[in-house]
Amino acid sequence: MVLLRSFIPTLGMLLLAAGQAGAQGVLIDRSEIRFVSKQMGVNVEGRFRKWKANIVFLPKNPGASKADLEIDLGSIDLASDEAETEIRRPLWFDTTKFPVAKFVSSAVRDTGVDKYEVQGALTIKGVTRDAVVPITVRKDAAGNSVAEGSFALKRLDFKVGEGEWADTETVANEVLVRVRMVLPPVK
Amino acid sequence: MTRAGPTVEPRYTRTAIVLHWLIAALIVAGFMLGLSMVGLPLSRQKLQWYAWHKWIGITVFLLSCVRLAWRWWHPVPPAPTAMPLWQVRAARVVHGLLYALLLVIPLTGWLFSSASGVQVVYLGLFPLPDLLPKDRALATIFRACHVSLNFTLLALVCMHAAAAVKHHFVDGDPVLTRMLPAAILKPPR
Numbered sequence: 001m002v003l004l005r006s007f008i009p010t011l012g013m014l015l016l017a018a019g020q021a022g023a024q025g026v027l028i029d030r031s032e033i034r035f036v037s038k039q040m041g042v043n044v045e046g047r048f049r050k051w052k053a054n055i056v057f058l059p060k061n062p063g064a065s066k067a068d069l070e071i072d073l074g075s076i077d078l079a080s081d082e083a084e085t086e087i088r089r090p091l092w093f094d095t096t097k098f099p100v101a102k103f104v105s106s107a108v109r110d111t112g113v114d115k116y117e118v119q120g121a122l123t124i125k126g127v128t129r130d131a132v133v134p135i136t137v138r139k140d141a142a143g144n145s146v147a148e149g150s151f152a153l154k155r156l157d158f159k160v161g162e163g164e165w166a167d168t169e170t171v172a173n174e175v176l177v178r179v180r181m182v183l184p185p186v187k
Numbered sequence: 188m189t190r191a192g193p194t195v196e197p198r199y200t201r202t203a204i205v206l207h208w209l210i211a212a213l214i215v216a217g218f219m220l221g222l223s224m225v226g227l228p229l230s231r232q233k234l235q236w237y238a239w240h241k242w243i244g245i246t247v248f249l250l251s252c253v254r255l256a257w258r259w260w261h262p263v264p265p266a267p268t269a270m271p272l273w274q275v276r277a278a279r280v281v282h283g284l285l286y287a288l289l290l291v292i293p294l295t296g297w298l299f300s301s302a303s304g305v306q307v308v309y310l311g312l313f314p315l316p317d318l319l320p321k322d323r324a325l326a327t328i329f330r331a332c333h334v335s336l337n338f339t340l341l342a343l344v345c346m347h348a349a350a351a352v353k354h355h356f357v358d359g360d361p362v363l364t365r366m367l368p369a370a371i372l373k374p375p376r
Contacts, residue, residue, distance in 0.1 A: 040234045041311050045304030045321045077323065079303040086229045170231045 038172035050075035065108040124158040197264035217243035244293035251289040299329035
């Protein structure tokens with residue numbers, strides 16, 4: 001299993017997922033927003049410690065489902081304090097001016113058995129781009145719905161890493177974002 | 188201890204000598220690089236130096252495995268018979284610790300990197316498996332291990348080198364010269 005982890009493909013930055021019916025909320029301790037970027041050809045993992053999600057997931061009515069997320073960019077967990085300080089600076093996230101990233105879903109589509117596609121608008125550093133996140137939903141032993149998905153975003157689309165950091169040989173443009181949202185069963 | 192005729196002093200094999208000095212050079216380079224790179228501001232250069240440092244560490248680990256295997260099949264020359272027993276024992280302990288650190292230090296570096304969420308890609312070509320999931324608390328622990336073991340290694344290397352010099356100049360025995368390349372030892376006639 002040790003081997004498996006290293007072959008997880010490059011991940012990225014933000015993400016979202018779908019939840020269950022009602023305003024049941026997300027089991028935040030068991031959910032996560034992770035990403036993998038590539039620095040000089042090396043996969044570097046990170047995650048966000050603080051984020052909020054408002055998810056309504058209706059398996060039988062995906063059209064009425066939605067997923068809105070707000071990610072506290074300053075809560076990023078990287079390899080070192082130094083990297084975390086750096087990424088808050090204006091050339092990267094500029095968290096003073098743009099403290100949160102947002103994803104607002106516009107449509108959730110059923111794409112197969114337990115598979116869905118969440119379309120929405122992703123806003124980072126004042127730039128909004130369309131994003132499509134394919135997700136897979138399964139039930140865990142406790143009856144929670146576990147929605148997992150990943151998508152790649154291009155950091156330069158969002159002006160993340162400007163100036164000397166725009167060089168994609170040093171930090172790849174593509175960032176793979178992996179999201180897992182655990183939603184309690186509907187009462 | 189006087190010998191009747193000119194006897195050939197037992198020397199280390201050429202392979203053992205090459206491995207010894209190659210590893211010595213690499214650990215000096217890796218150590219200096221490690222000390223310098225941590226203070227660099229985050230930059231492409233810093234990432235490059237970290238990569239080189241890791242490549243050196245993995246190389247030391249691999250060469251040390253080869254060296255131990257070689258040593259298994261080619262026993263080292265015996266200690267000079269005039270050497271006091273405590274010195275023989277001390278040398279054995281220090282050599283054992285040096286070998287252990289040559290293997291353990293790169294591993295702690297690898298663990299530190301894995302726990303930091305940073306993959307190790309040997310020579311930029313071969314991705315090594317992450318030994319641990321990303322965990323900042325563990326990363327801090329492995330960093331401390333990596334740093335303190337390196338300073339332990341520094342102390343042991345100093346003892347090792349000081350002992351070699353003492354053997355050569357004070358005891359006048361071949362403990363140092365038998366590990367030197369033969370070419371250096373040939374006096375110009």
